[in-house]
Amino acid sequence: MKFRCQPVDLGFLERATHRIVNVVELDASAERVFELFTDGPAWAAWFEEIQEVVWTSPRPHGVGTTRTVRLTTMSVYERFLAWEPGRRFSFCFTAASLPTFRSLVEDYRLEPLGVDRCRLTWTACYEPRVLLRVVHPVASRQLSAMFSRAAAGLASYVSGLEEHDPA
Numbered sequence: 160m161k162f163r164c165q166p167v168d169l170g171f172l173e174r175a176t177h178r179i180v181n182v183v184e185l186d187a188s189a190e191r192v193f194e195l196f197t198d199g200p201a202w203a204a205w206f207e208e209i210q211e212v213v214w215t216s217p218r219p220h221g222v223g224t225t226r227t228v229r230l231t232t233m234s235v236y237e238r239f240l241a242w243e244p245g246r247r248f249s250f251c252f253t254a255a256s257l258p259t260f261r262s263l264v265e266d267y268r269l270e271p272l273g274v275d276r277c278r279l280t281w282t283a284c285y286e287p288r289v290l291l292r293v294v295h296p297v298a299s300r301q302l303s304a305m306f307s308r309a310a311a312g313l314a315s316y317v318s319g320l321e322e323h324d325p326a
Contacts, residue, residue: 161254175284181310189269189277190245205316
């Protein structure tokens with residue numbers, strides 16, 4: 160079963176009533192990190208709640224591309240709003256298998272800090288549905304912790320890649 164989400168644009172990042180922001184410095188170039196974001200199987204290696212990422216649009220990917228992400232708790236269906244290699248990767252939910260979010264946008268912004276280092280500012284903005292609003296005080300802490308763990312997981316994953324990179 161799919162619960163449709165309200166269509167939103169990047170302006171939702173300014174309008175949303177709920178926001179989670181994580182900033183992490185990564186030991187890889189912004190271009191390399193962006194490549195990891197486009198690698199479906201890599202997500203499950205650093206984002207522990209992600210089981211599988213399936214691109215549902217043909218290559219080349221860009222604005223309008225769709226994908227399905229299977230999490231440990233539900234599946235979400237996404238459409239890309241921004242696709243700027245080495246700079247920005249943003250999507251909104253179009254539907255979810257549980258009635259949790261009315262709308263959700265994730266925005267990944269990469270800022271180069273040198274040849275092999277960058278800063279990721281990862282913002283998730285959302286409007287909960289009634290079901291999530293009821294438990295929002297607890298759920299918001301769990302969501303924030305999940306995104307924080309994922310940011311730390313990405314930093315660790317990227318550092319491990321660089322250690323094993325023969326270049």
